[in-house]
Amino acid sequence: MGATDEVGADRGDRYSALYAEHAPRALRFAFLLTGERELAEDLVQDAFIKVMGRFGDLRREEAFATYLRKTIVNLSYGTFRRRRVERQYLSRERRYSGASALTSGPDLDRDDELWSRLEQLPPRQRVALVLRYYEDLSEKQTAAAMGCSLRTVKSLVNRGLVALRAQEAFHE
Structure with a gap:
């Protein structure tokens, strides 16, 4: 194994350790923000990808949780914004087409x-x-x-x- 392979393996081990340490709490946090497990999982995965991509820029490894949390917040804002735009669009379409009210999908047990x-x-x-x-x-x-x-x-x-x-x- 060459020196480049060893560096890549070390980095992979470090990323795996960070994921194992931070993912459960990040998932609970994202779920509380969204109320949807699948969406929370997507947000956490996307946040990890973004933060890991910039991880070389982090001066302090202990700041990882802060960056991850901020990234999840920002990604959730984008999701909320997209959903609001979709609802507004569907509402306009419903008004213009004279169609009956759309169903909101399955009523998930809360x-x-x-x-x-x-x-x-x-x-x-x-x-x-x-x-x-x-x-x-x-x-x-x-x-x-x-x-x-x-x-x-x-x-x-x-x-x-x-x-x-x-x-x-x-x-x-």
């Missing part, structure tokens, strides 16, 4: 009460709450992960908590 409540929040509020309380990040770390100001994070978390409390009062 056993987890917390997820069903989180799912009703706007995506940015959901992301802020998951980062703050599931990932246990500080407000400053949450702002960095979301790419927004500290003030915005405080507002998103506050509005999200108010909305969750309102849902709880409504369900009682």
Whole structure:
């Protein structure tokens, strides 16, 4: 085995170790953001590919989790944005064609009460709450992960908590 092969094998071992260490938590995090296991798995895979592709640029290996989390947040925003555009398009098409309302697809069983409540929040509020309380990040770390100001994070978390409390009062 040549020197180049050994370097490639070492890098592969390091990537495998990082994946084994970070993938389970990243998957739980992505699931809380999306509520869909398959989508969460796709987001985590895409995030790993992006972060691993840039891993040579990371100065500190301990920063990997931070980069991975930020990448998952950004990818989830893109997914939410695409879905919103698709819904708007379908709504316009339905209006113009005079067709009856489209079905929303299968009603997936939502056993987890917390997820069903989180799912009703706007995506940015959901992301802020998951980062703050599931990932246990500080407000400053949450702002960095979301790419927004500290003030915005405080507002998103506050509005999200108010909305969750309102849902709880409504369900009682």
